[in-house]
Amino acid sequence: MIEEKPRKKRKAQVAKQDCVACGCCTKVCPKGAIRVYKGLYAQVNEGLCIGCGRCAAECPAAIIEVVKVDA
C-alpha cells in the first residue's frame, strides 16, 4: 500500500487587521496574486500564490507571513 503524505503548500497570509493597505506587496508579486481590496487591506489569491515570500519581505509593516497550508 502506498502511503500518501498530506501535501503542504506555502502561501502568503496577511494579518488583515494590521494591514495599512499601502500596496507595496502588489508591486513585487511575480504572479499578481496579491491586491489591495477597496483601500482596506491586502488580499491574497491563494490559487495564484506560489509562496515565494517576496511580499512578506517587502511589507513595510511586516505583517505578511508565508505559512504552510494543506494543498
Add this chain to the structure above:
Amino acid sequence: MKKHWYDYLWIVSIVYLTLGFFNILCAWIGLIFFFLPLLIAIFGGGKLYCNLFCDRGQLLSLLGKKLKLSANRRPPVFLHKKWFRYGFLAFFMVMFGQMLWITYLVGAGQRPLSQHVKLLWSIKLPWQWAYHGGVSPWVAQFSFGFYSIMLTSTLLGIITMILFRPRSWCVYCPMGTMTQLISRARSRSE
C-alpha cells in the same frame, strides 16, 4: 515588470523639495499631495494614491532598494498598531492646525511674518533667501509652514527608511491613515 508613467512620480518629490530652496511660494503646489489622495478615497478609489501614485513612497523605495540605503529590518510592532497610527495622525493634525492658526494671525496683522522653516516641529532654520516678496504676508507664512511639514515628514520617512524597510513611512503616514479610514467608512456604509 512593465514600467508605467506613474512609476516616475518620485521625480515630483525631488522637484518639489528642491523648489522650496529657491522659492518658498512653490510650497503651495504641495496641497495637491494633500487633496488628491483624500478625493480619490472619498470618490471610492480606495488607496489608489498610495498604491500607485505616491511620489514620496516611490522616492523612499528608490532610496531604500535601488540605492540600498535601507537596513531592511522589521519595524517595531507598535508602528502599525492603531493607537500609534491614530495618535500620529492626531498629533499631525494638531500641528497642521497650529500652522493654519499662525497663518491666520499673520494675515490679521497680529504677528510678523516668520521667514523660517521649522524642522521636526522644533528646529528653526533661517530660510529668508527663498522668499522674494510680492505676496500678502499670510500667503508667504502658509508657504513656510506647509513646506516645514513636507520637509519634516520627508525627513521622518527617510529616517525610518534607513532604520527599517524602505517604505516604513507608509505604515504611519497620516495621509495613508486618513485614506484608509475613509475607505473603511465607505465600506461600512455600503
